[in-house]
Amino acid sequence: MILINIISLFLLNYLKKSSGxxxxxxxxxxxxxxxxxxxxxxxxxxxxxxxxxILYELLSFVLVGAIIYLILxxxxxxxQKTLAITPxxxxxxxxxxxxxxxxxxxxxxxxxxxxxxxxxxxxIWAVTMWLNHRKxxxxxxxxxIFLKEQERQLKxxxxxxxxxxxxxxxxxxxxxxxxxxxxxxxxxxxSTQEQLxxxxxxxxxxxxxxxxxxxxxxxxxxxNNFSELSVDFLEEIGEEVRxxxxxxxxxxxxxxxxxxxxxxxxxRHHGSRADSIVRSMLMHSRGGTGTMDPTDLNALIRxxxxxxxxxxxxxxNPINVEIQLELAENLPEIRLNAxxxxxxxxxxxxxxxxxxxxxxxxxxxxxxxxxxxKTKESKNQIVIEVEDNGPGVPDEIKDKLLMPFFxxxxxxxxxxxxxSITHDxxxxxxxxxxxxxxxxxxxxxxxxxxxxRVEKS
Amino acid sequence: MKILFVDDERDVEDLFRQKFRKEIKSGEIELAxxxxxxxxxxxxxxxxxxxFVYVFSDIxxxxxxxxxxxxxxxTRFPEIQVSMISAYGDSENYDRAMNSGARGFFTKxxxxxxxxxxxxxxxxxx
Numbered sequence: 063m064i065l066i067n068i069i070s071l072f073l074l075n076y077l078k079k080s081s082g083x084x085x086x087x088x089x090x091x092x093x094x095x096x097x098x099x100x101x102x103x104x105x106x107x108x109x110x111x112x113x114x115x116i117l118y119e120l121l122s123f124v125l126v127g128a129i130i131y132l133i134l135x136x137x138x139x140x141x142q143k144t145l146a147i148t149p150x151x152x153x154x155x156x157x158x159x160x161x162x163x164x165x166x167x168x169x170x171x172x173x174x175x176x177x178x179x180x181x182x183x184x185x186i187w188a189v190t191m192w193l194n195h196r197k198x199x200x201x202x203x204x205x206x207i208f209l210k211e212q213e214r215q216l217k218x219x220x221x222x223x224x225x226x227x228x229x230x231x232x233x234x235x236x237x238x239x240x241x242x243x244x245x246x247x248x249x250x251x252x253s254t255q256e257q258l259x260x261x262x263x264x265x266x267x268x269x270x271x272x273x274x275x276x277x278x279x280x281x282x283x284x285x286n287n288f289s290e291l292s293v294d295f296l297e298e299i300g301e302e303v304r305x306x307x308x309x310x311x312x313x314x315x316x317x318x319x320x321x322x323x324x325x326x327x328x329x330r331h332h333g334s335r336a337d338s339i340v341r342s343m344l345m346h347s348r349g350g351t352g353t354m355d356p357t358d359l360n361a362l363i364r365x366x367x368x369x370x371x372x373x374x375x376x377x378x379n380p381i382n383v384e385i386q387l388e389l390a391e392n393l394p395e396i397r398l399n400a401x402x403x404x405x406x407x408x409x410x411x412x413x414x415x416x417x418x419x420x421x422x423x424x425x426x427x428x429x430x431x432x433x434x435x436k437t438k439e440s441k442n443q444i445v446i447e448v449e450d451n452g453p454g455v456p457d458e459i460k461d462k463l464l465m466p467f468f469x470x471x472x473x474x475x476x477x478x479x480x481x482s483i484t485h486d487x488x489x490x491x492x493x494x495x496x497x498x499x500x501x502x503x504x505x506x507x508x509x510x511x512x513x514x515r516v517e518k519s
Numbered sequence: 520m521k522i523l524f525v526d527d528e529r530d531v532e533d534l535f536r537q538k539f540r541k542e543i544k545s546g547e548i549e550l551a552x553x554x555x556x557x558x559x560x561x562x563x564x565x566x567x568x569x570x571f572v573y574v575f576s577d578i579x580x581x582x583x584x585x586x587x588x589x590x591x592x593x594t595r596f597p598e599i600q601v602s603m604i605s606a607y608g609d610s611e612n613y614d615r616a617m618n619s620g621a622r623g624f625f626t627k628x629x630x631x632x633x634x635x636x637x638x639x640x641x642x643x644x645x
Contacts, residue, residue, distance in 0.1 A: 276606065279606050279627065279628075280528065280606060280627070283606075283627050283629075284528075284534065286628060287534050287538075287628065287629075287631075288530075288533075291534070291537050291538060337628070
């Protein structure tokens with residue numbers, strides 16, 4: 063009977079150890095533990111020869127039967143099913159032996175040899191089945207490991223895939239952003255290029271005019287000097303002629319001398335006009351000679367706006383203008399070439415006066431001329447705005463406004479250099495000049511200056 | 520007082536002779552003209568010692584420039600006063616002329632009142 067219990071022990075021990083690969087529920091492990099204790103007790107009782115041995119033997123069969131039942135009907139032990147049939151023949155033979163011996167010992171004696179033979183066959187069966195089972199188990203285990211590996215790989219692939227997808231999405235948005243940035247940079251480049259071309263045109267024109275100006279200056283000086291001299295001489299001649307006795311010839315001579323003198327005065331007048339143009343042209347091409355010093359911009363604006371106003375009032379065709387100054391308080395001092403920059407203010411203000419004069423001539427008293435000068439401070443920049451409510455600038459001439467010799471003023475009034483020089487001076491301060499206008503309503507010149515400039519050595 | 524004007528423009532002679540008509544008539548000053556730096560040095564070198572007191576020279580001339588002429592005169596005839604008359608009134612020309620010993624610097628178009636008073640002052644000194 064010990065054999066049956068040993069089989070029980072062996073089965074339970076094997077099942078317990080096989081739980082390494084597949085985790086069994088705790089209750090199953092408890093069954094294994096109690097089963098092994100029961101088998102141990104039955105072995106002990108069997109060896110002790112204590113009665114009633116028959117009961118112990120019966121219990122041994124019940125135990126092994128229960129174990130086989132457990133193996134066959136527990137889902138977790140599905141893989142171990144072949145294990146259940148391994149000890150079956152032995153248990154069957156032993157059960158038969160036990161039953162025969164219990165019921166009729168005499169039949170047992172006659173059948174003993176057959177039963178022994180059956181036992182040996184059962185043992186061989188058991189060993190074969192056992193080996194078979196082991197082999198099967200190994201295959202199952204290998205397959206299980208293989209499956210597990212495959213699953214792991216699948217999982218890894220899935221994770222990699224999602225990571226890649228995220229990366230792709232990230233890169234796509236990055237590329238889109240870069241594309242937008244590039245587009246913006248391209249637009250910026252294109253507008254800068256246009257500006258550069260414009261500036262290049264102006265620069266070459268500037269050089270040309272400077273050269274011409276210099277060549278014209280010398281002959282012009284002769285024209286002016288000789289005409290001036292001739293006027294002086296004519297006055298002397300007039301004095302001498304007046305000393306002569308009166309005669310119709312004398313009257314005629316004096317009359318003619320008057321005409322020649324007035325002609326010479328005209329030559330002198332137009333000569334000096336040409337001279338002022340030439341001088342403006344030279345000033346235009348020549349770099350600023352003054353130095354950049356910290357300047358109170360508001361004070362400069364106040365002074366030169368006032369100067370321009372009184373200059374305008376003192377000259378022919380004065381107009382009534384309301385001037386509003388909206389100057390930002392506590393404006394920091396800014397490095398300026400004050401001499402040059404005062405020309406900017408003078409030019410812009412004078413320009414506005416001239417424009418508004420045209421509108422007054424057109425509309426009469428119903429129009430009230432107003433000039434607004436503002437200064438504003440932002441983080442890195444200072445903005446100056448000169449705004450008039452004059453006739454405005456049509457779009458088609460807005461681009462030409464800064465070109466040298468472009469003028470809207472009639473006849474001999476403008477040289478067409480004022481705004482061009484203004485623009486040059488602002489550029490030399492690394493600033494920007496923008497023009498906004500609405501025809502019939504306003505014109506606004508906006509100067510933007512950087513607060514801090516990289517000083518050129 | 521003898522004054523030499525140096526300029527490559529020939530009409531300068533007529534202009535100055537007319538402008539200074541009264542002074543020349545009264546014998547206060549005597550004008551001479553040269554149309555290049557080289558000619559000016561010849562005129563000055565003809566007399567030994569030269570009777571010229573004052574030289575007015577243009578700067579931009581073909582051949583020898585007015586500034587070179589200034590240096591030459593200051594070396595050979597240090598007692599003669601030299602002033603420059605130039606259309607280029609930039610600080611570079613001005614500084615060079617003054618450093619080389621020029622007495623004055625006149626920009627074109629010439630301010631004749633200033634030129635006349637400068638000459639009158641020299642006449643007084645004589």
